[in-house]
Amino acid sequence: MTTQATLPSTSASPTARQVWTRTRGVVLAIVLLLVAAVAIATIRSDARHGALDPRSADPKGSRAVAELLSDRGVDTRVVTTLDEARTASAADTTLLVAAPNLLTHRQQTSLRSATADSGGRTVLVAPGSWSVERLVPGVTADPATSLDSELSPDCSLPAAQRAGIADLGGVRYTTTHLGADQCYPSERLATLLRVPEITRNGDSIVLGAPDILYNDRLDEQGNASLALQLLGSRPHLVWYLPSLSDTSAADADDERSFFDLLPSGWLWGTLQLFIAAALAALWRARRLGPLVPEKLPVAIRASETVEGRARLYRKANARDRAAAALRSTTRTRLAPLVGVPVSQAHAPEALLPALSTHLHNHGDGQTLHTLLFGPPPSDDTALIALADQLDALEREVRRP
Numbered sequence: 241m242t243t244q245a246t247l248p249s250t251s252a253s254p255t256a257r258q259v260w261t262r263t264r265g266v267v268l269a270i271v272l273l274l275v276a277a278v279a280i281a282t283i284r285s286d287a288r289h290g291a292l293d294p295r296s297a298d299p300k301g302s303r304a305v306a307e308l309l310s311d312r313g314v315d316t317r318v319v320t321t322l323d324e325a326r327t328a329s330a331a332d333t334t335l336l337v338a339a340p341n342l343l344t345h346r347q348q349t350s351l352r353s354a355t356a357d358s359g360g361r362t363v364l365v366a367p368g369s370w371s372v373e374r375l376v377p378g379v380t381a382d383p384a385t386s387l388d389s390e391l392s393p394d395c396s397l398p399a400a401q402r403a404g405i406a407d408l409g410g411v412r413y414t415t416t417h418l419g420a421d422q423c424y425p426s427e428r429l430a431t432l433l434r435v436p437e438i439t440r441n442g443d444s445i446v447l448g449a450p451d452i453l454y455n456d457r458l459d460e461q462g463n464a465s466l467a468l469q470l471l472g473s474r475p476h477l478v479w480y481l482p483s484l485s486d487t488s489a490a491d492a493d494d495e496r497s498f499f500d501l502l503p504s505g506w507l508w509g510t511l512q513l514f515i516a517a518a519l520a521a522l523w524r525a526r527r528l529g530p531l532v533p534e535k536l537p538v539a540i541r542a543s544e545t546v547e548g549r550a551r552l553y554r555k556a557n558a559r560d561r562a563a564a565a566l567r568s569t570t571r572t573r574l575a576p577l578v579g580v581p582v583s584q585a586h587a588p589e590a591l592l593p594a595l596s597t598h599l600h601n602h603g604d605g606q607t608l609h610t611l612l613f614g615p616p617p618s619d620d621t622a623l624i625a626l627a628d629q630l631d632a633l634e635r636e637v638r639r640p
Contacts, residue, residue, distance in 0.1 A: 410449030
């Protein structure tokens with residue numbers, strides 16, 4: 241039984257150690273990104289649990305403002321379906337819609353028809369362009385969100401003037417209503433709007449950010465004062481938390497596109513990812529510079545190299561290249577032997593006279609020119625004959 245020998249790896253097949261050395265930076269970066277993503281998702285999942293829920297005591301919940309309203313005689317009731325929200329609309333009721341962007345177009349239109357003539361107050365929390373134009377006609381959302389959080393009222397709305405600086409920002413709005421109160425502007429666009437209804441004594445409040453309702457932000461700036469005044473103007477508060485299980489959403493015939501389902505700011509996030517990928521590519525790209533010699537893993541004998549190159553020439557039927565290589569190498573070796581510099585070894589006018597003088601009994605100059613600088617052989621037999629003649633010439637020159 242014979243044992244097959246294991247051939248050593250060549251420079252073209254990197255070892256596992258080399259592969260690890262080259263890729264460990266990328267692997268480490270990917271691992272760190274995954275760990276960071278899991279950690280951020282975990283933190284955000286805890287922070288967003290029960291967000292804007294008046295029954296939740298979490299940092300992003302709204303139990304604190306509900307209890308403060310209860311102390312002032314305002315009762316808070318939570319509803320999760322559109323039918324309950326429509327039924328609760330009345331002149332003595334404030335309807336707060338915690339996530340208006342979750343409503344379908346048909347739900348938004350239905351809710352608007354119920355609140356428009358109710359005489360009550362409707363508070364919309366951070367509605368985007370998907371929902372604000374249907375829930376409050378005449379109001380549009382600006383695509384760019386505000387990065388400011390502490391803003392001054394800069395309007396005549398009594399509730400805003402009494403509250404003073406508050407944590408708003410977020411979505412910014414413009415309106416065509418002449419009697420609307422445009423408060424807490426960020427770069428000249430309002431982040432709080434009060435739009436009065438034409439009939440009865442109702443109005444709509446549009447908030448650009450939900451921060452003034454959060455438990456952990458209620459005691460900062462004038463957040464508590466502003467929240468209590470906006471939500472406590474009527475004796476009843478209906479807190480509408482839209483639910484994906486609402487049957488009215490399933491009956492809607494309009495569907496949101498893929499881009500509507502993405503969170504706000506996805507475009508900037510994608511741009512940042514592309515920039516990060518480009519910087520990573522530049523960092524890991526191959527540097528252009530001088531060639532660096534690489535040590536061969538094993539020593540190769542000259543005869544094997546010659547035989548390998550000869551097979552390549554034969555396979556390519558490149559007799560002209562093989563003959564040129566043989567002649568060039570022979571001229572390079574003969575030049576120093578006859579006193580010609582190597583730099584002039586390939587010049588016939590320099591090499592041939594010196595070679596003829598050295599060889600007193602070896603043919604004429606025409607024969608040497610044909611042998612060292614002649615045309616390529618026509619077939620393999622002529623190529624072999626040329627190699628033999630060049631070898632004989634070199635032996636003749638070296639003969640003492």
